[in-house]
Amino acid sequence: MATASLAAPSDAGASPSDAQPTVAFQGESGAYSESASLALFGPDAELVPCDTFDIVFGGVEDGRFDYGVVPVENSLAGSIHRNYDLLLQHELHIVAEHVLRVSHCLIGHPGVRLEEIRRVYSHPQALAQCEGSLAALGDVEVIAAHDTAGSVRLVKERGERDAAAIASAYAAEVYGMAILREAFEDESTNYTRFVAVADEPQMPGPGVDAKTSIAFAGINRPGLLFRCLSAFALRDIDLTKIESRPLKGVPWQYIFYVDFAGSLQDEVCRRALEHLREMSTFVRVFGSYPRANATWIEGE
Amino acid sequence: MATASLAAPSDAGASPSDAQPTVAFQGESGAYSESASLALFGPDAELVPCDTFDIVFGGVEDGRFDYGVVPVENSLAGSIHRNYDLLLQHELHIVAEHVLRVSHCLIGHPGVRLEEIRRVYSHPQALAQCEGSLAALGDVEVIAAHDTAGSVRLVKERGERDAAAIASAYAAEVYGMAILREAFEDESTNYTRFVAVADEPQMPGPGVDAKTSIAFAGINRPGLLFRCLSAFALRDIDLTKIESRPLKGVPWQYIFYVDFAGSLQDEVCRRALEHLREMSTFVRVFGSYPRANATWIEGE
Numbered sequence: 001m002a003t004a005s006l007a008a009p010s011d012a013g014a015s016p017s018d019a020q021p022t023v024a025f026q027g028e029s030g031a032y033s034e035s036a037s038l039a040l041f042g043p044d045a046e047l048v049p050c051d052t053f054d055i056v057f058g059g060v061e062d063g064r065f066d067y068g069v070v071p072v073e074n075s076l077a078g079s080i081h082r083n084y085d086l087l088l089q090h091e092l093h094i095v096a097e098h099v100l101r102v103s104h105c106l107i108g109h110p111g112v113r114l115e116e117i118r119r120v121y122s123h124p125q126a127l128a129q130c131e132g133s134l135a136a137l138g139d140v141e142v143i144a145a146h147d148t149a150g151s152v153r154l155v156k157e158r159g160e161r162d163a164a165a166i167a168s169a170y171a172a173e174v175y176g177m178a179i180l181r182e183a184f185e186d187e188s189t190n191y192t193r194f195v196a197v198a199d200e201p202q203m204p205g206p207g208v209d210a211k212t213s214i215a216f217a218g219i220n221r222p223g224l225l226f227r228c229l230s231a232f233a234l235r236d237i238d239l240t241k242i243e244s245r246p247l248k249g250v251p252w253q254y255i256f257y258v259d260f261a262g263s264l265q266d267e268v269c270r271r272a273l274e275h276l277r278e279m280s281t282f283v284r285v286f287g288s289y290p291r292a293n294a295t296w297i298e299g300e
Numbered sequence: 301m302a303t304a305s306l307a308a309p310s311d312a313g314a315s316p317s318d319a320q321p322t323v324a325f326q327g328e329s330g331a332y333s334e335s336a337s338l339a340l341f342g343p344d345a346e347l348v349p350c351d352t353f354d355i356v357f358g359g360v361e362d363g364r365f366d367y368g369v370v371p372v373e374n375s376l377a378g379s380i381h382r383n384y385d386l387l388l389q390h391e392l393h394i395v396a397e398h399v400l401r402v403s404h405c406l407i408g409h410p411g412v413r414l415e416e417i418r419r420v421y422s423h424p425q426a427l428a429q430c431e432g433s434l435a436a437l438g439d440v441e442v443i444a445a446h447d448t449a450g451s452v453r454l455v456k457e458r459g460e461r462d463a464a465a466i467a468s469a470y471a472a473e474v475y476g477m478a479i480l481r482e483a484f485e486d487e488s489t490n491y492t493r494f495v496a497v498a499d500e501p502q503m504p505g506p507g508v509d510a511k512t513s514i515a516f517a518g519i520n521r522p523g524l525l526f527r528c529l530s531a532f533a534l535r536d537i538d539l540t541k542i543e544s545r546p547l548k549g550v551p552w553q554y555i556f557y558v559d560f561a562g563s564l565q566d567e568v569c570r571r572a573l574e575h576l577r578e579m580s581t582f583v584r585v586f587g588s589y590p591r592a593n594a595t596w597i598e599g600e
Contacts, residue, residue, distance in 0.1 A: 125428065127424045
């Protein structure tokens with residue numbers, strides 16, 4: 001099942017040909033990761049909320065789930081290193097990406113007015129992204145919850161009419177709650193890039209605008225990165241992301257995360273990776289997948 | 301005053317020769333940024349807590365403060381893009397760096413036992429970094445506060461004996477509170493890199509092990525980054541950080557943040573920057589400064 005091809009991948013819904021694939025995401029029903037999973041796999045997929053990212057990766061690895069959908073990068077907060085670490089730890093393959101516009105709503109019980117709100121619950125990251133809007137509400141208590149969508153459920157279940165939660169419009173819909181204020185985030189250009197992982201690679205079809213994600217490392221000396229990048233530059237392969245990260249506890253050593261245009265179906269990309277392996281001590285290919293149509297990542 | 305040289309820079313205390321420089325940081329007294337400011341400027345500096353990073357940058361620019369100390373990178377959360385944006389917006393210069401080991405403590409009133417704690421306050425980021433430890437406490441309410449150190453002050457001022465705050469050991473000392481548990485963070489390898497900014501550059505003295513931080517951009521086409529990095533590689537200049545970031549709303553355009561070994565006092569580095577300017581459309585030098593002695597950044 002996991003080898004099914006993502007036949008007509010697009011930003012709007014790269015539904016695999018599998019009947020009802022099982023797709024795991026971190027968070028509760030209504031989470032942003034669920035929105036990304038829906039966009040990638042369509043309404044027929046069976047979406048499974050998981051407590052932690054470890055459970056998502058582990059479950060795809062042991063075959064309980066066909067796919068896992070996890071965030072890897074946010075336009076305000078940067079790379080989500082936890083999930084890059086998990087990509088390195090697990091032998092899974094990136095098979096799709098989706099870029100989600102993150103717009104937070106302040107959500108409460110239907111009929112409640114904004115002035116009645118005395119407490120606001122949400123995930124710490126969402127609270128941080130709405131700090132200015134929260135301050136403007138005046139004297140409200142701000143309470144951290146495990147999850148954005150979970151905080152909506154909590155306000156609903158406890159029947160707290162003087163409390164609100166910060167989550168997506170989708171979470172309000174899932175729990176039948178009311179949006180008290182839209183676009184509650186302080187900075188409107190807030191995008192999160194998600195990837196779907198599977199236990200087998202799924203090559204984009206011929207002619208599909210594709211991307212490949214890799215990580216590599218080498219013995220640190222001046223020019224290491226330059227020599228490694230020559231593998232791509234000398235073949236006119238475009239890079240769409242690069243980031244160095246110090247390796248924990250290993251002096252003078254870095255790991256590089258690179259995304260480049262093209263797929264391992266292309267001979268030129270395979271040759272570039274061969275060249276890169278000569279220049280480095282470690283290369284890990286996370287996968288080739290259709291490029292999402294998103295202005296944040298590459299514009300149109 | 302701001303042109304004074306950081307004469308003997310080291311990780312332990314690069315005190316400038318100014319009598320009592322004024323050093324601004326974001327947060328309340330006892331914040332991690334205050335610990336970094338102390339490490340960089342010593343106990344004689346006048347440390348000024350500020351509500352926001354904007355106030356720190358603005359105040360250094362208009363001469364109210366001699367220096368500002370801000371976090372730019374965390375080993376778990378990655379680059380702090382907000383402060384890179386502010387570095388680009390303000391015409392200030394990085395004059396020093398410090399790498400701080402972030403170790404959170406659970407702090408309460410003296411004499412209180414851990415089992416008595418029913419509420420925990422802290423900054424959303426700190427709460428997120430202690431999620432596992434908080435869950436292990438059992439049934440406690442987790443409440444987001446503006447600030448780590450501020451949450452200690454709050455617990456103290458309100459006299460809440462069944463509440464605790466997550467902050468540094470230094471914050472417990474500042475407010476005369478007790479450490480209920482040390483090393484409360486889930487992941488122990490938690491480091492934050494801070495930089496000190498001033499309105500004039502301060503060149504490291506000759507023979508000082510120095511670093512230079514820059515940002516650059518160019519017209520995106522395959523090989524752009526490779527050509528730009530040739531400026532360093534062909535001169536055997538070592539890179540210590542590289543990160544690409546999509547430019548908001550500008551299709552196919554990226555800005556690159558690079559740190560490299562050496563200072564603008566070195567002719568080879570000046571020539572590398574001339575070369576880079578030929579290859580790119582935008583180069584901004586944030587400054588040359590003594591390299592911090594920190595295993596997270598480069599090991600020893």
